Amino acid sequence: MSTPSIPMPARAFHGTAVVRAAFLIALFGWGTGVYGPPVFSAGGGLAHRLA
Structure with missing residues (x-):
């Protein structure tokens, strides 16, 4: 008996990358x-003293 194949989505899910990018931002x-x-x-104080 063979195992049923699971269809792959047409586009990849980028949720993990989005969460990581949001965390870094x-x-x-x-x-x-x-x-x-x-x-x-x-x-700013340093620039004022040097001028």
């Missing part, structure tokens, strides 16, 4: 939002 966005302002404000 969120990670970088969160890092920039939390750690970005102190870096930019310190850099």
Whole structure:
């Protein structure tokens, strides 16, 4: 007795890649939002002192 074949979908499902990309975008966005302002404000003060 043979096993029934499962038809393959016409297009591949890219759900895993989409979730990974969304996670990386969120990670970088969160890092920039939390750690970005102190870096930019310190850099602005440094530029003001050097001028």
